[in-house]
Amino acid sequence: MSMRNLEQVRAKNAYAWRDKIGTGKEGGRAVAKKVPAQIIQNGFLGALAFAIENEEVGHGNVFKAILDHLKKSGLDHGLPCDSLQGFMDALCGKEAGVLRAVTAEALAYLNYLRRFAKPGKDEKQGETP
Numbered sequence: 001m002s003m004r005n006l007e008q009v010r011a012k013n014a015y016a017w018r019d020k021i022g023t024g025k026e027g028g029r030a031v032a033k034k035v036p037a038q039i040i041q042n043g044f045l046g047a048l049a050f051a052i053e054n055e056e057v058g059h060g061n062v063f064k065a066i067l068d069h070l071k072k073s074g075l076d077h078g079l080p081c082d083s084l085q086g087f088m089d090a091l092c093g094k095e096a097g098v099l100r101a102v103t104a105e106a107l108a109y110l111n112y113l114r115r116f117a118k119p120g121k122d123e124k125q126g127e128t129p
Contacts, residue, residue: 006108009073014112017065021117022058031058032114036107044103045088052084060084065113066106075105 004012022028038047038059051059067081077098079090091099 006073010069010109010112013069013072014065014109014116017068017113018116018118021061021065021113028058029114029117029119032062032110032117035059035062036110036114039103039107039110044099044106045091048084048088048091052088055084062110062113066109069109070102070105073105075101077102 021032035047035051038050042050047059048063051063054060063084067076067084067087070076070079071081077094079094079098079102080086091102
């Protein structure tokens with residue numbers, strides 16, 4: 001059995017989601033690039049609340065990818081990862097250290113997701129992420 005490091009796990013999980021976050025005007029790489037800035041500016045919970053409220057514009061799919069990664073990598077801290085709202089409710093009840101750990105892992109994962117995500121309609125295909 002080979003041992004993989006966390007960078008490999010992040011890359012594998014992000015690559016698996018490259019087609020699932022959408023490629024429309026508000027999907028794909030454009031949204032994957034916006035989410036880290038939202039997390040830094042508004043905190044993980046604020047960005048997640050925006051995604052829940054505006055799930056149809058692609059942010060929800062990016063957060064679903066984050067939850068899937070947390071679950072698959074075992075970094076979910078026992079939080080339910082089946083819905084954005086359920087994850088938020090559970091995360092709000094955890095101590096600050098769990099929120100910091102989830103935030104740090106989400107940002108590290110998004111470094112890969114935004115690179116693997118396909119361009120949206122308004123993005124150039126040859127553009128480097």
